[in-house]
Amino acid sequence: MGPRSNPPLQTTRRRLRAILVGPQLAAFLPAIFLGAYWYGGEGLLLFLAIIFPALLALTGILTQSNGPDHWPADAVTGLPLRETMLNHLNRGFEATGPNKTAQQVCLMLKVDNTSQLRARYGHVGADKIMREVANRLRETLRPEDLVTSLAYGRYGLVLHGGSRMDLEALISLSGRIQSIIGEPYSIDQARILITSCIGFCLPSRAPSQSAEAYSGAAENALEAAQQSGPGSVRAYTASMYRKQSPSGFVGEEVLKALDEGQIVAWFQPQISTDTGEITGFEALARWQHPERGQIAPGAFLPAIGNAGLFERLGEVMLFSALTAIRDWDRAGLNVPSVSVNLSADELRNPNLFDKIRWELDRFELAPERLTLEILENVIADSEDDTATRNIASLSKLGCRIDLDDFGTGHASITNIRRFDVHRIKIDRSFVTHVDTDRDQQSMVAAILTMAERLGVGTVGEGIENIGEHAMMAQLGCRHVQGYWIGKPMSFEKTATWIANQRKKVPALPNLKKRA
Numbered sequence: 458m459g460p461r462s463n464p465p466l467q468t469t470r471r472r473l474r475a476i477l478v479g480p481q482l483a484a485f486l487p488a489i490f491l492g493a494y495w496y497g498g499e500g501l502l503l504f505l506a507i508i509f510p511a512l513l514a515l516t517g518i519l520t521q522s523n524g525p526d527h528w529p530a531d532a533v534t535g536l537p538l539r540e541t542m543l544n545h546l547n548r549g550f551e552a553t554g555p556n557k558t559a560q561q562v563c564l565m566l567k568v569d570n571t572s573q574l575r576a577r578y579g580h581v582g583a584d585k586i587m588r589e590v591a592n593r594l595r596e597t598l599r600p601e602d603l604v605t606s607l608a609y610g611r612y613g614l615v616l617h618g619g620s621r622m623d624l625e626a627l628i629s630l631s632g633r634i635q636s637i638i639g640e641p642y643s644i645d646q647a648r649i650l651i652t653s654c655i656g657f658c659l660p661s662r663a664p665s666q667s668a669e670a671y672s673g674a675a676e677n678a679l680e681a682a683q684q685s686g687p688g689s690v691r692a693y694t695a696s697m698y699r700k701q702s703p704s705g706f707v708g709e710e711v712l713k714a715l716d717e718g719q720i721v722a723w724f725q726p727q728i729s730t731d732t733g734e735i736t737g738f739e740a741l742a743r744w745q746h747p748e749r750g751q752i753a754p755g756a757f758l759p760a761i762g763n764a765g766l767f768e769r770l771g772e773v774m775l776f777s778a779l780t781a782i783r784d785w786d787r788a789g790l791n792v793p794s795v796s797v798n799l800s801a802d803e804l805r806n807p808n809l810f811d812k813i814r815w816e817l818d819r820f821e822l823a824p825e826r827l828t829l830e831i832l833e834n835v836i837a838d839s840e841d842d843t844a845t846r847n848i849a850s851l852s853k854l855g856c857r858i859d860l861d862d863f864g865t866g867h868a869s870i871t872n873i874r875r876f877d878v879h880r881i882k883i884d885r886s887f888v889t890h891v892d893t894d895r896d897q898q899s900m901v902a903a904i905l906t907m908a909e910r911l912g913v914g915t916v917g918e919g920i921e922n923i924g925e926h927a928m929m930a931q932l933g934c935r936h937v938q939g940y941w942i943g944k945p946m947s948f949e950k951t952a953t954w955i956a957n958q959r960k961k962v963p964a965l966p967n968l969k970k971r972a
Contacts, residue, residue: 564657654688708764742773
């Protein structure tokens, strides 16, 4: 644990040291010494050259401190790491004593979809965004507050003055931080918008007066925010508490989860912007861990990829989707289609077409009831003959092809036509703030115009509020999905959601033809 320190004094020393030892001073040294000799003679010159630097050295201004600013730093952002945050929190607990509430607040911030940022813009582009996020956080907070890097795109904040920060103040502060983080970024002249989730713990709600428990509570709140959807904020409550455990999984764990039915399909609805009627569901993988509860896809999908189990996951999702369609039909619920994501590994399987055709025959379902979502970068890479053959054959069979994450890759118009793409899914990065950002509206309008000319349908992904829903409808996007429409849900909950949605859809008038 580092020595105790006064944050404002540290800040003053750091700024003074930057001035005295910085390169900008060297340019003025000749003039300074000449002026000293001119006005004060040899005595003043001797003082500036020898005695004054010695005094500064004795006070520690010219020397590097061993304080928190000089703990090991993150290679991407330059921010101090978790150890510095825990050290900072522990000093706060020591200063207040065991029977008093800590005068500091711990917040955790996570940039949403960092893996997609790296996939779209490469490590260089994504790293640039992470550095800019770190800079914005430092500029937003006060000098005595601490910003640390906990993982890629994950930041820990320690704010002083906890006794003056109640729940309303922290919710307001979190909103301001999210707004600043959400301002546009620029990479290679591309305009990028991101969102972030925040979790925090009020000092009075900490499970115990220790840095580990306090930061762990804030991380529990962050996990709850992430489960609630992009851009969410959550405050820690006792019901969130659980001991922290490693988030990484090995191949044996995910294989066991697949075999034992722990990883299942949840369903997110898609609706028509014209009528509000249900036009389909997208099947999404969810892991219900027997000990850790529900685990977000971002935590286990990398392990599935590393273990080469994407094909096994695809089998589970396909079976779940077709089973759901059959059961909805039996219950008299009209769900036109279910979308299933196909990974690049699955598309490389020469037997994929035969496998899907056999499953459709087994469930006695028409091919158009199954929509296959394929990432834009997979369509763009037409060098893989097996993948090309599978996509073309499935489209010819009658399965609908949706081009996922459109606008983030480089699929040509020729490929869209060649693979008979049924719909393009407009990526969430274009939908975010479309109700308030004119540039976003222009981009979406251009995509919709192209789709209309090509005779291709459109789905807007990631609709998070009524404004985005209304603007996408106004611009002409025919289908939408997102947390505002409906969160991913287990199959058992879909019947209730469908019934509630039907009540919202106005009945169309029955117009009789004249004789």
